[in-house]
Amino acid sequence: MSRAFFVEPDPVTLPLFDDGQYWISVKKELNAGEDKQLSQGAFTKLTRLSQDDSSPALSMDLEAAAFRKVLLYLLDWNVPDKAGKTVDITVSPKAKMDALKALKPAAFREIERVIDAHALSVEKNGPGGVPTPTATIS
Numbered sequence: 001m002s003r004a005f006f007v008e009p010d011p012v013t014l015p016l017f018d019d020g021q022y023w024i025s026v027k028k029e030l031n032a033g034e035d036k037q038l039s040q041g042a043f044t045k046l047t048r049l050s051q052d053d054s055s056p057a058l059s060m061d062l063e064a065a066a067f068r069k070v071l072l073y074l075l076d077w078n079v080p081d082k083a084g085k086t087v088d089i090t091v092s093p094k095a096k097m098d099a100l101k102a103l104k105p106a107a108f109r110e111i112e113r114v115i116d117a118h119a120l121s122v123e124k125n126g127p128g129g130v131p132t133p134t135a136t137i138s
Contacts (some may be wrong), residue, residue, distance in 0.1 A: 007031040011075050014114050018063055024075040029122050034072045067100055070108075073115045074100075079107070 002089060007029055030038065047057055074089070074096065081087050086130040091098040 012118065014118055015111055016077075016079075016114060023078055024074060026073040026113060026115055027075060027120060030072055038068055067097065069119075070112055070115060071096060071101060073119070074111070077104075077111075124138055 007027075010028040011025045011127050012028050013023050013025050018118060027034075047059065071093070076090055081083075087099050089099050100111075103111075
């Protein structure tokens with residue numbers, strides 16, 4: 001069996017809420033660049049407060065960090081606006097961020113919960129649902 005070194009951009013459709021009427025399409029897994037963005041999402045820069053200061057200061061963007069995981073995973077959805085028309089989040093990253101910010105907190109939490117469960121499943125079982133083998137070195 002050959003080892004896969006690159007992430008395939010396979011989308012996965014996941015139901016929202018219990019009724020299955022609404023769904024989100026997410027990346028099956030993140031690539032290395034996206035994984036690093038996720039783990040370092042809040043940090044924007046490292047600076048020194050002054051020339052004499054030996055301890056650096058970290059600048060953080062907590063709002064960006066709060067949305068980072070959903071922004072990285074989410075590809076599409078069928079979430080409607082007030083008029084019942086699906087809100088298009090595929091137009092641009094800004095359109096996606098604006099739509100996420102406009103959601104009711106409970107709706108955002110549901111999307112985040114579904115993505116967290118998906119990510120945990122992939123981490124635990126591998127992207128194809130097969131447990132990821134653990135290597136041992138003797």
